[in-house]
Amino acid sequence: MDCKSLIYQHTVNGPxxxxxxxxxxxxxxxxxxxxxxxxxxxxxxxxxxxxxxLTPEMKSKQFTYHDMVRLMKADWDEYLRLFDGCxxxxxxxxxxxxxxxxxxxxxxxxxxCVDIKRAEYKVKSLTGLFxxxxxxxxxVLIINYPKGLTFTFKMPEYLSRKTNGLSxxxxxxxxxxxxxxxxxxxxxxxxxxxxxxxxKGQLFDTLFVTVFKSDECSLEDAKSLLVSYSKxxxxxxxxxxxxxxxxxxHALVFTGDEKIDRTYNFGRYFFACNSRRKYPMSLEGVWxxxxxxxxxxxxxxxxxxxxxxxxxxxxxxxxxxxxxVLVDYLWNNRTKFKKLAKKFCNADGYFIPGVMxxxxxxxxxxxxxxxxxxxxxxxxxSFDNYYRYTGNKSFLKNRAFPFFSNIEKCISSLxxxxxxxxxxxxxxxxxxxxxxxxSILDSQSNFELSTLHYLYRTLVEYSKxxxxxxxxxxxxxxxxxxxxxxxxxxxxxxxxxxYSISHRHFSHILSHKNFENVLPYDQYNQIFKDYNRLINIxxxxxxxxxxxxxxxxxxxxCLGEDAYKFxxxxxxxxxxxxxxxxxxxxxxxxxxxxxxxxxxxxANVGFVRSITDxxxxxSGQILTIFPAIAKKLxxxxxxxxxxxxxxxxxxxxxxxxxxLSFSIKMNxxxxxxxxxxxxxxxxxxxxxxxxxxVQKKNDIFEVSALxxxxxxxx
Numbered sequence: 001m002d003c004k005s006l007i008y009q010h011t012v013n014g015p016x017x018x019x020x021x022x023x024x025x026x027x028x029x030x031x032x033x034x035x036x037x038x039x040x041x042x043x044x045x046x047x048x049x050x051x052x053x054l055t056p057e058m059k060s061k062q063f064t065y066h067d068m069v070r071l072m073k074a075d076w077d078e079y080l081r082l083f084d085g086c087x088x089x090x091x092x093x094x095x096x097x098x099x100x101x102x103x104x105x106x107x108x109x110x111x112x113c114v115d116i117k118r119a120e121y122k123v124k125s126l127t128g129l130f131x132x133x134x135x136x137x138x139x140v141l142i143i144n145y146p147k148g149l150t151f152t153f154k155m156p157e158y159l160s161r162k163t164n165g166l167s168x169x170x171x172x173x174x175x176x177x178x179x180x181x182x183x184x185x186x187x188x189x190x191x192x193x194x195x196x197x198x199x200k201g202q203l204f205d206t207l208f209v210t211v212f213k214s215d216e217c218s219l220e221d222a223k224s225l226l227v228s229y230s231k232x233x234x235x236x237x238x239x240x241x242x243x244x245x246x247x248x249x250h251a252l253v254f255t256g257d258e259k260i261d262r263t264y265n266f267g268r269y270f271f272a273c274n275s276r277r278k279y280p281m282s283l284e285g286v287w288x289x290x291x292x293x294x295x296x297x298x299x300x301x302x303x304x305x306x307x308x309x310x311x312x313x314x315x316x317x318x319x320x321x322x323x324x325v326l327v328d329y330l331w332n333n334r335t336k337f338k339k340l341a342k343k344f345c346n347a348d349g350y351f352i353p354g355v356m357x358x359x360x361x362x363x364x365x366x367x368x369x370x371x372x373x374x375x376x377x378x379x380x381x382s383f384d385n386y387y388r389y390t391g392n393k394s395f396l397k398n399r400a401f402p403f404f405s406n407i408e409k410c411i412s413s414l415x416x417x418x419x420x421x422x423x424x425x426x427x428x429x430x431x432x433x434x435x436x437x438x439s440i441l442d443s444q445s446n447f448e449l450s451t452l453h454y455l456y457r458t459l460v461e462y463s464k465x466x467x468x469x470x471x472x473x474x475x476x477x478x479x480x481x482x483x484x485x486x487x488x489x490x491x492x493x494x495x496x497x498x499y500s501i502s503h504r505h506f507s508h509i510l511s512h513k514n515f516e517n518v519l520p521y522d523q524y525n526q527i528f529k530d531y532n533r534l535i536n537i538x539x540x541x542x543x544x545x546x547x548x549x550x551x552x553x554x555x556x557x558c559l560g561e562d563a564y565k566f567x568x569x570x571x572x573x574x575x576x577x578x579x580x581x582x583x584x585x586x587x588x589x590x591x592x593x594x595x596x597x598x599x600x601x602x603a604n605v606g607f608v609r610s611i612t613d614x615x616x617x618x619s620g621q622i623l624t625i626f627p628a629i630a631k632k633l634x635x636x637x638x639x640x641x642x643x644x645x646x647x648x649x650x651x652x653x654x655x656x657x658x659x660l661s662f663s664i665k666m667n668x669x670x671x672x673x674x675x676x677x678x679x680x681x682x683x684x685x686x687x688x689x690x691x692x693x694v695q696k697k698n699d700i701f702e703v704s705a706l707x708x709x710x711x712x713x714x
Contacts (some may be wrong), residue, residue, distance in 0.1 A: 007262040008248075010572035010578050012112040018289040019043055020599040021582055023114040023121045025134035025141070028276025028322070030211060031142050031286025031573075034121055040102040040130060041154075042143065043290040044194060046211045047279050049095040050358050057086035061188040063344070065345045065414070068367060069425045072440060079367075084435060087298075087365025090158070090166055092357040094299030096288040097211045098171075098182065098194050099154040100144065102130075107686065109208035114578075116188035119244045135236055136243040140229045142162035143207040151207075153182045153194060157292035164294070179223055184463035186643040190215035195228035206230070206448065235415070247272055250642040253611055255633050259571045260611065267608040270601055271314065271688055272322050275455035276538060280326040281359060281599045283311050296598040300363055303354045303375045304430035305505065306602040308514075309545055311382055313609035315389035316616065326382050331399055336360040337376075341410040345373070349409025352376040366435040368428035372607065373414055374665055377451040380407050381515065384458055388621070391647035391667070393465075401462045408455060420683070424448060429493050430507045444481060450511040452480050483511060491530045499533055502541035504594075506534060506549055513556040519620045520556055521675070521700065528557055535562075540593045544581050545603040547591070548610045555613035558677070563614050564630035570607060579604065615640040616651055617675070622700055624651050624675040626663045634658050643670075654713075661713035664705070671704040676710065685710040 015037040016022055022035030023041070030119035033043040042266065056062060062071075062082060071079035093404040103690070107124035114121045123130040128146035135142070153173060171184045171193070181195040190213050197208045208230050212222035229236060253264055274285030276384060282299050289295040314323030330337075330352070337350035344362065345351050353362035354375035364370050365551050383400040387394075415422040426440055429447040433439040456477035465468035484492045492498050493508045509530045510652065511517040518529055531553055539546070551566035573589040576582050581603040585592040615638075623645055629638055639654040647670055651663035676695045683692050686705050695701050703709050 006673070007258060008115060008117040008263050010114050010116075010266075014108045014110060016112055017108050020582070021085060021576060021578055023112055023123075024122060024270075024273065024287055024578065024580075025114070025119055026273030026286040027136050027139065028132055028272065028274060029278070029286070029538075030134060030139040030141070031173050031311065032262060032289050033290065034114075034123065036106045037105055038104060040105045040125060040140070041176070041290075041459075042100040042209070043287075044097040044099060044141070044209070044211055045072075045286045045288045046139075046192075046288050047274070047277070047282070047357060048098050048213065048216075049097055049192060049211075049288075051091040051093050051095060051186065052357055052359050052361060053091045053188060054361065055086045055089045055091070057082050057106075064343075065351075065371065065373075068371060071366075072426055076437060077296070080435075083364045083367035083371065085364075086362055087355075087370075090164060090294055092298065092300075092361055092363060093166075094282060094284070094295050094358075096156045096290050096295070097192065098156065098184070099290065100143075100151050100196065100207075101154050102149055102151045104132075104484060105149075107475075108418070116266060117244060117248050118241060118274075119269075122349075133237075133240060134326065135229075136240040138225070138229055138236055139210050140236075141209040141224065142233070143209065144204050145207065147200070147203075147205050149197075149205070150310070155184060156288065156290065158294050159184065166202070179226075181222075183219075193219070195219070195222045195226065197223065199230050218467065239700060244272075247319070247695050250320070251612075251644075252639075252641040253615060253643075254637070254639050255614075256636045256638060257568070257633070259310070259575075260567055261516045262608055263571045263575055263579055264611045267313070267604045268317060268319070270579075271310075271319065271605050271608070274601060275314075275322045275325045277325065278329070280307065280329050281605075282307075282603055285601050287599075289599070295432075296600070298357075298363065301356050301358070301381045301421050303352065303356075303451070303492060304369050304372075304507070305545065306379070306600070307388065308378055308523060309548070309602040309606040309609075311605075312385070313605050313612065315385050316612040316643050316645070317422055317608065318642065318648075318650070320386070327386050327399070330379070330382065333360050334403070338406070342708065344371075345410055345414060346696070347410045347413035349353045349406040349411070349413070350376065350403070352379055352407075366431060366439075368426070368429045368435070370437050371401075372413055372428060372430075372448075373424065374448050374451040376407050377411065377455045378510075381454070388646050389644060389648060397466055401466060402457055404455070404462065408459060408473075408476075411452070411455065417479070420479075422452070422476065423481070427494060430505045432493055432497070432503065432505070432507075437608040441494040441497060443484070446483055446491055447492045447493075447507040447510060449483055449508075450507075450515055450517060453477070453511065454515040456480070477609070489529060490525070490533050491514065499537065502538045504541060504543040504546045506546070506553070509534075509553075513553055513619070516619055521620065521622065527553075531559075532558060539569075539591055541604075542592045543594060544570060544583050545606055547574065547602050550607040551610040552606075552613045555610070555617060557615070558624070558627045560614070560628040560630045560634075561665045563610070563628040563631065564566065567607065567610050567614075570603070570610075570640060574603070581607075611641055612640070615653065616643055616645060618645050621646050622675055623651070623664075624677060625651070626660060627675075629655060659713045660711070662711050664709040666705055666709070667709050669704075671702050672709065673700050675700055682711065685712070 022033040043217040106318035111124040132142035274281035274704035343352035355370035423444040429445040573591040617627040648667040
């Protein structure tokens with residue numbers, strides 16, 4: 001097996017003890033983890049399984065933004081009881097669907113394998129082979145297994161547990177000819193269950209499995225799905241294989257570092273497994289924790305970096321179908337966000353909670369961040385990103401601008417004027433000083449300033465593109481304070497608080513690569529100064545996602561050695577053998593002193609961005625080819641194929657023994673600005689015609705083309 005096949009596979013010889021070390025399959029809605037120390041466990045999940053009951057605090061008339069601000073100043077204990085205490089209940093929470101278990105099948109000689117290019121799994125057991133896949137297009141898990149074996153159902157312990165649990169009744173099991181299924185009653189507005197349909201074969205038996213939810217379909221519908229699938233299995237299998245083949249046929253990246261290339265490919269696989277249908281990926285997506293305990297952080301939507309990071313990579317990889325799930329979800333829930341603005345903020349427009357359940361319920365918990373209105377702006381950047389990379393003007397007019405303008409309506413109503421500047425009534429910065437009184441900062445934070453500058457800058461730009469009056473947005477923009485800096489010109493957290501202690505969030509410098517309010521072409525020294533401060537303070541309190549963020553920031557500055565160093569640290573210290581991100585320094589390599597381990601997906605997908613950022617930089621709609629390739633890589637062989645830049649142009653590039661070449665396939669006739677890291681004198685082939693350039697290094701030049709631009713590295 002050659003190196004390039006290893007980077008698409010995960011193989012384990014012997015038992016797999018923990019669920020988070022298992023083989024993973026998913027289709028964006030339905031998922032399964034396959035593992036086992038003694039028994040083979042198929043842990044099943046469905047992305048919309050939620051207990052959405054409200055806590056008493058959430059039902060309180062005081063559960064509003066203005067009461068939160070008032071109590072923050074007047075009664076800290078009551079503030080915590082209402083807005084932090086609401087998160088301490090077992091619900092709302094994501095649920096694991098349950099498991100199918102084949103007893104006594106695993107030994108030291110067993111072998112587990114998943115091939116992500118095919119999205120197929122195999123398990124060599126004591127009695128024979130288990131293999132199959134979870135269909136990319138239909139919510140059916142296929143389990144081919146040795147003839148005559150039996151299985152049992154198992155449900156998470158917390159469902160029926162009264163202490164630290166949900167107090168559900170024990171599930172009921174039924175048999176109906178070739179069907180076996182279970183039903184789980186809930187106090188919510190639905191029941192759910194696992195349905196299996198067994199088909200006996202000559203060499204092996206096949207189990208067709210789905211998870212149904214009564215508010216979405218009936219039990220009979222679920223049974224019909226499995227029967228019809230079993231009859232047309234070969235046709236469906238071809239469609240399944242076609243999807244994954246097409247998915248992995250673009251956005252190819254090869255650095256020559258096996259661990260990095262493997263983590264990149266698995267990150268892309270995880271994204272498609274968790275973002276293809278109605279809902280965007282949450283913290284654990286379709287692989288919710290299955291160890292008897294409730295999922296960490298309720299498996300919710302965290303929008304102080306987690307959901308944003310999960311959807312920052314798909315633009316360059318060109319996975320627009322999978323990535324658009326987030327903007328569709330936000331757009332389809334705009335009525336809920338409008339009601340939240342009215343009910344929670346007493347405002348017009350849209351309010352999006354910084355921490356929320358899948359049905360958009362604000363969950364609170366560390367409320368200065370979880371209910372901070374700035375997260376509404378940050379997550380709305382997903383509309384801006386989609387527009388810029390697709391170049392879809394209709395999307396700008398009909399979705400991006402209306403969404404941004406409605407976010408602004410709510411934000412504007414929460415701003416007050418102080419010392420001649422617009423600001424919020426309280427200030428915080430994720431997640432500085434955790435949830436104590438010091439988390440309420442002395443002045444407007446640079447986090448909040450970054451989001452506000454981004455909001456109004458974007459609305460001014462959109463208004464001009466659409467031929468609308470931008471004077472209102474210009475006026476609001478001019479009323480914002482400049483970024484707060486110390487005597488050395490370094491960006492601070494707030495007026496009196498410097499970035500002086502290692503911290504997992506770099507929220508004070510979102511104005512740099514995240515929002516591109518500060519561009520490297522004209523403010524390189526400022527960005528480098530702030531980056532250097534991060535590095536000098538150290539990584540002792542960094543989480544896994546901090547390393548992917550630092551790598552992308554290094555690429556933004558064209559610092560190849562640093563970008564490689566941080567990606568290498570991430571895969572070395574924070575990645576499980578199956579490529580799951582474990583949040584903290586899981587392998588105890590000393591990269592961080594944080595010692596709390598929980599599988600979450602955002603940094604896996606954020607890592608994909610880190611690697612594509614090393615390959616191409618698109619800041620300010622200016623393209624840089626290979627901005628941050630370490631010497632170790634460039635001396636050998638690095639390449640990428642069909643990465644996407646603004647306006648959906650496709651770029652491929654290669655460095656082989658320090659020799660650079662690239663090509664750009666135009667989506668439409670366009671003028672592209674290119675940052676010159678090519679050479680002082682070079683020839684480009686533009687639409688088939690050679691043109692010589694004499695250009696200073698680090699200057700920016702323009703190339704207009706109808707179909708293609710190519711540099712052969714002569």
